[in-house]
Amino acid sequence: MKTKQSLDIDELFKYVDEKAIKKFKETIDYNEFKKKSDLNKRLILDLNEKCEFGENFEVEKILRSNHLDYDYIYKLLFVILDTSNEKPEFDILGFKFESTEQIKTMYYLYNYFSESIYSLNSGLPKLPDIKIFTSPQIDDRTLEFLKSMIKVECEKGYNMEDKIIEPNTILNFLKGALDSKDELKWYLTDKDIEILESIYCKASTFLKNHPELLKKKNDKDVDNQEATEEETTMDYPKINIDDIESNSQEPISKEKEIFHDVISKVWYSATGKKLLYMQKKMIQNLKVDALIYNDDKVNDFANKVVNKYNNIFTQSYKKKISPQQLRFSYDCTRVLSGGFKDNKPVLIPAKAGFGKSTLIRTFLETKINEAKIKDDGWGAVIVTDRIEDLKQLQKYIEDNVGAYKEDKYYDDRGNKKVKLTPWIYVLEGWSESICLNNIKKYDERNCTRTNCPKFERCKVFRQFYEQINSPIVAMSNARLYNYLSENKLKEFVNWEKIDKSKGKRELLLIDEKPKLENTDDIDMRIIEEMITNINQISAYSNENIKSDKKLLKDELVQAQEKIIELMNKHSDDRNAIIYEDKDKFFSSKFIINWNKYYKFRYRYKINAIETLLTKGGLWCNTKNRRYFNILEYINFDWNNSINTVIFDATSESDPSYSEIFNYLDINDYKKYEHLEFKVIDDNFSKNALKEKPEKIKAVTDWIKRDIVDKGKVYAVTYMNYSPIVKEQLKGYDNIVFDIKDDKEIIPYFNNTKGKNTWQDCNQIVHIGWNVYPSDEYIASYLCVFGFDKLHEKYFEFIEDEEARKFLTTGLVKLDGYKFNVPNITFHKFCKIVSDFEQEIFRTKLRDFSSEEEVTAYIFNPDKMLLQMLEQRFTGCKIDKIEVNELLLVSKRKGKNGANNKEVKLSEWLKNWSGEKTEIKQIREELDITGDYWSKLKKRSSLINDIWREKDIHHVQENGKHYIYYD
Structure with missing residues (x-):
C-alpha cells in the first residue's frame, strides 16, 4: 500500500480540491482497500447507499459528492489507519501524530468543541458509532495539541453574521464539559476525565500567560490587558446569546399590531353619507425578563438547551438556523424553567416551522437528564391534541434517557421480571386496542367494577394510580379541558419519587391551542333522554x-x-x-x-x-x-404555584385568548414576498356547493389541467366533500393525500393539526372556508368578552327596558352574513384567518428559512378577509384569476334553453352602473316575483357574490325599496 508520510487533514477537508483528491489516492490503493475487512465492506455499502453511485463508484466521485459530509471522510481515514501496515504521520497544527489513538483523541476533542460553537455549522460531525473507536487515551502530546488548538482558534475567532465569540469561550466550553461529567462518561473513562481536568487547569494557565489572546479580533478600541481570574474562569455560556440579538434598549413591554383599519361594517346615514366601522387587533408583547425572575442557574440551563437545539438543526436536520430561532429557543427555555412574576399563563406564538417541536423535545431531554443528577423532584404536565404525538414523545425520552426507575420482581412462575416506570406517563381514554373485555364500542356504563370483570386490570382504571410514580404526566387537550372545567387538574400536581417523598409537577406545558370556551348545548331531546333513563x-x-x-x-x-x-x-x-x-x-x-x-x-x-x-x-x-x-370561559388560574405555558402558532390572530394571558415577545417577523394569493371569484361555501354540486367537478378538472404540473399540491376542503374531491384527483402523483384508516383521503378542515405531510407542497388549493354557524361565533365572542360582565350590566340596567332589549337581542342580531355588532363580525373573521393560517403553514411556507415560491388558491374571500390576509402575510402578492371550468358552470342554461332568473339577475347587476333603482322595477323587468327575489337574495351564492363585490346597499324611502352602490 502506498502511503504519504505527511497528510494535512485541513487539505483533506477541502475534498473538492484537486490536491485533496490526489493526496487521497496516493494514500490508499482503493482496489486493495475494498478487499480488506468486513468493516471496510460495510463502509463501502454505506457510502454506496449514501452517494447513490452504484457498485463501481470512484473515489473521485465520492470526494466531489454534495451528499458526502466529513463523517464519511473520517471513517475512511480511520479505516486506513487501522488497515495500513505502514503508519503515516499526520501533521496537524504543527504537531506530528503517529498513533491511531492520538488522532482519535484529537478528533473527539475537536469535535466536542465544534459542537459547542453555534457558528461552526460546517464543523466536524458527531463521533461515529463504529467499532474502531475506543476510549481516547490523552497523553502529553495531546495536551500540547489542545493548548495549541486553543491558541489557534482564539486567534482566528469564530464569526457568524459579524458576531465574534470571546477568545476564552473555548476554555469555558471545556469547563462546561467537566461540569457535565455524567454525559462525558458515555464515551470517556474516569481516567480520561481526570486528564481532561488537568488539561483544563494547564490550559487556563496557558491563557493567563498569553494575555494578547484575550483581545477580540478587530477590536481596535480595547487595549491589551491581562485577563482577570473572573474572565478566565467564568461560568460559560456555550453560546453568547446577547451577541445574537442586542436589543437591550427595547422596552420590556410593547404593543404589537396584528390587524389595523379593518372595515367590519359599512352603513349610510339618513343623508346618504357612507360610514365605516374600523377594527384593529393589538396584543401586549412582553420580553422574557418581564415574565420571569432572572436566575443564573436558569440562564445556564437555557444555554445548554440552545446548544443542543442548534446541533440538532445544523447536524441532524442539515438546516440553517437563524439568530431569531436561537433567541427563541433561549427565551422559551427560560420561560419554561423560570419563576413567573404573575400567575397568568404565557402564550408563545412562534409560527409553524420555527422549531417549536424540536425545542420541546430538547428542553425535556435536557431537563430530565438534569433531574436525574439533582433528584430535585421536578415534574410537569404535558398536553397536546393527539395521543399518538404524546406516545412518540414518551418513546423519544425512553430511547434517549431510559426509564425513570426499574423494579425487579418474580412472577407467579418464578421468572425474574423487570417493571419499567417511564419518565412520561401517557393518560389514555377508552379504546378498543386497550380494552381487556373485548368491547367493540364504548359505553361508559360498561367501565365499572360491576359490569367489567377485568376492570381493575384495565389501564383506564389503573392509570390514575400509576401516573403518580412518573415525574411527567401527559394527556390530550380534550382531557385537560374536562379536568379544568371540573377543577380536577389539581389532583395531578404531586407525584411520588423513588424514596416515596413528594415531587411536584410545576409546569403545565400545552402544545397547540387548548379549548378555552365552554359552550355546551342543551335541548329538549337530551332532557327527555335523561328522564327516560330515570324511568328505567x-x-x-x-x-x-x-x-x-x-x-x-x-x-x-x-x-x-x-x-x-x-x-x-x-x-x-x-x-x-x-x-x-x-x-x-x-x-x-x-x-x-x-x-x-x-x-x-x-x-x-x-x-x-x-x-x-x-x-x-x-x-x-x-x-x-x-x-x-x-357561556363559560375556562379557568386557568387554578394553582398559583404552577406555571402554564402554551405554544400556539396562531395565538396572535386567534380572538379566543382573553386578557388573562401574557404573550412572550417572539422575533419571528418575516416578509412573505415569496407567497402569492390567486383569488378566484366563485363562491365555494357549503350552501353554494349544495346549490351547484357540479362545481366540485369543475374545480378538480381545473386542478388537473392547470395546477398539478406546477409542483406538489395540498388540496383541503370540507369533510363531506373530501371523498368526492379524492375520487376526482386520485392517480395524480403531485396531489399529496392524507391517510385515514390506511386509506388515502383528501385532507379536510379541522383534521390536519399536528401533521407535516404537506411540508413539501408549494401550492395550496383551499376549497371553501372553514366557517361555522353564526351561533358559534356569537357564543365564542360572549365567552371571551366576558359573559359575567354583560351579566352585571344587565342587572345594573334592570329598569331600563331599551337597554335590556339591546343586551338580550340587539347585541346578537344578524345583519346578513355579518352581525349587527361589528365586534362580533371582527371576532368571526379573526377566527377564519387563524384557521386559514393553520392550513397554509402546512405547506413549504412552514420552513422559516425558505424563500421558495408558494401559491395559495383561494375562493371568493370577503373584502374584510382579504384585507386581513394581506396584513397578516406582509409583502405577499394578490392576483385575481378566472377559471374557465367554473365560468361555464355559473352560466349554465335553464331547462328551456334560456338563461334562468338567477343568471338574468346576475347579468343585470353586473351591467348596472349603481344608480338608485327601485327593486319593484327590476323585478318587473326580469319577471321575478317578490318571494323569488327574497329567495335569490337569501340563498343564491351567485347573487350574493356580486352584492358583496359591488357593496350594494338596500334602503327604504316612503314605503318603497331601492338598491344602489357608490
Whole structure:
C-alpha cells in the first residue's frame, strides 16, 4: 500500500480540491482497500447507499459528492489507519501524530468543541458509532495539541453574521464539559476525565500567560490587558446569546399590531353619507425578563438547551438556523424553567416551522437528564391534541434517557421480571386496542367494577394510580379541558419519587391551542333522554330507590318546564342572551343521587343545565334545531404555584385568548414576498356547493389541467366533500393525500393539526372556508368578552327596558352574513384567518428559512378577509384569476334553453352602473316575483357574490325599496 508520510487533514477537508483528491489516492490503493475487512465492506455499502453511485463508484466521485459530509471522510481515514501496515504521520497544527489513538483523541476533542460553537455549522460531525473507536487515551502530546488548538482558534475567532465569540469561550466550553461529567462518561473513562481536568487547569494557565489572546479580533478600541481570574474562569455560556440579538434598549413591554383599519361594517346615514366601522387587533408583547425572575442557574440551563437545539438543526436536520430561532429557543427555555412574576399563563406564538417541536423535545431531554443528577423532584404536565404525538414523545425520552426507575420482581412462575416506570406517563381514554373485555364500542356504563370483570386490570382504571410514580404526566387537550372545567387538574400536581417523598409537577406545558370556551348545548331531546333513563331505574318494592327515582325525575321535570318557558319567551328571536341570577337549581340530594345511579353519565349535561338556569346562556333558534349554549370561559388560574405555558402558532390572530394571558415577545417577523394569493371569484361555501354540486367537478378538472404540473399540491376542503374531491384527483402523483384508516383521503378542515405531510407542497388549493354557524361565533365572542360582565350590566340596567332589549337581542342580531355588532363580525373573521393560517403553514411556507415560491388558491374571500390576509402575510402578492371550468358552470342554461332568473339577475347587476333603482322595477323587468327575489337574495351564492363585490346597499324611502352602490 502506498502511503504519504505527511497528510494535512485541513487539505483533506477541502475534498473538492484537486490536491485533496490526489493526496487521497496516493494514500490508499482503493482496489486493495475494498478487499480488506468486513468493516471496510460495510463502509463501502454505506457510502454506496449514501452517494447513490452504484457498485463501481470512484473515489473521485465520492470526494466531489454534495451528499458526502466529513463523517464519511473520517471513517475512511480511520479505516486506513487501522488497515495500513505502514503508519503515516499526520501533521496537524504543527504537531506530528503517529498513533491511531492520538488522532482519535484529537478528533473527539475537536469535535466536542465544534459542537459547542453555534457558528461552526460546517464543523466536524458527531463521533461515529463504529467499532474502531475506543476510549481516547490523552497523553502529553495531546495536551500540547489542545493548548495549541486553543491558541489557534482564539486567534482566528469564530464569526457568524459579524458576531465574534470571546477568545476564552473555548476554555469555558471545556469547563462546561467537566461540569457535565455524567454525559462525558458515555464515551470517556474516569481516567480520561481526570486528564481532561488537568488539561483544563494547564490550559487556563496557558491563557493567563498569553494575555494578547484575550483581545477580540478587530477590536481596535480595547487595549491589551491581562485577563482577570473572573474572565478566565467564568461560568460559560456555550453560546453568547446577547451577541445574537442586542436589543437591550427595547422596552420590556410593547404593543404589537396584528390587524389595523379593518372595515367590519359599512352603513349610510339618513343623508346618504357612507360610514365605516374600523377594527384593529393589538396584543401586549412582553420580553422574557418581564415574565420571569432572572436566575443564573436558569440562564445556564437555557444555554445548554440552545446548544443542543442548534446541533440538532445544523447536524441532524442539515438546516440553517437563524439568530431569531436561537433567541427563541433561549427565551422559551427560560420561560419554561423560570419563576413567573404573575400567575397568568404565557402564550408563545412562534409560527409553524420555527422549531417549536424540536425545542420541546430538547428542553425535556435536557431537563430530565438534569433531574436525574439533582433528584430535585421536578415534574410537569404535558398536553397536546393527539395521543399518538404524546406516545412518540414518551418513546423519544425512553430511547434517549431510559426509564425513570426499574423494579425487579418474580412472577407467579418464578421468572425474574423487570417493571419499567417511564419518565412520561401517557393518560389514555377508552379504546378498543386497550380494552381487556373485548368491547367493540364504548359505553361508559360498561367501565365499572360491576359490569367489567377485568376492570381493575384495565389501564383506564389503573392509570390514575400509576401516573403518580412518573415525574411527567401527559394527556390530550380534550382531557385537560374536562379536568379544568371540573377543577380536577389539581389532583395531578404531586407525584411520588423513588424514596416515596413528594415531587411536584410545576409546569403545565400545552402544545397547540387548548379549548378555552365552554359552550355546551342543551335541548329538549337530551332532557327527555335523561328522564327516560330515570324511568328505567328498577325499583321493585324498594321504597328508598323509589324515593331517589322520584326526586331525580321531579327536579329534571322542573328544569324541563323552565327551559320550555324560556324557549316560548324567545320563540320569535333568532338569538337571545338569557340572564339568570340564582345560587343553585339542583338540590344537593339530586347530585348525590345522580352520582349514585349514573356516576359520570350525563355529568356535563347536568352541569350545563345547572349553569343555564342559574347564570344564563345563549338562545339559538335555527331552521333545524332549537337549543341553548352555556357561556363559560375556562379557568386557568387554578394553582398559583404552577406555571402554564402554551405554544400556539396562531395565538396572535386567534380572538379566543382573553386578557388573562401574557404573550412572550417572539422575533419571528418575516416578509412573505415569496407567497402569492390567486383569488378566484366563485363562491365555494357549503350552501353554494349544495346549490351547484357540479362545481366540485369543475374545480378538480381545473386542478388537473392547470395546477398539478406546477409542483406538489395540498388540496383541503370540507369533510363531506373530501371523498368526492379524492375520487376526482386520485392517480395524480403531485396531489399529496392524507391517510385515514390506511386509506388515502383528501385532507379536510379541522383534521390536519399536528401533521407535516404537506411540508413539501408549494401550492395550496383551499376549497371553501372553514366557517361555522353564526351561533358559534356569537357564543365564542360572549365567552371571551366576558359573559359575567354583560351579566352585571344587565342587572345594573334592570329598569331600563331599551337597554335590556339591546343586551338580550340587539347585541346578537344578524345583519346578513355579518352581525349587527361589528365586534362580533371582527371576532368571526379573526377566527377564519387563524384557521386559514393553520392550513397554509402546512405547506413549504412552514420552513422559516425558505424563500421558495408558494401559491395559495383561494375562493371568493370577503373584502374584510382579504384585507386581513394581506396584513397578516406582509409583502405577499394578490392576483385575481378566472377559471374557465367554473365560468361555464355559473352560466349554465335553464331547462328551456334560456338563461334562468338567477343568471338574468346576475347579468343585470353586473351591467348596472349603481344608480338608485327601485327593486319593484327590476323585478318587473326580469319577471321575478317578490318571494323569488327574497329567495335569490337569501340563498343564491351567485347573487350574493356580486352584492358583496359591488357593496350594494338596500334602503327604504316612503314605503318603497331601492338598491344602489357608490
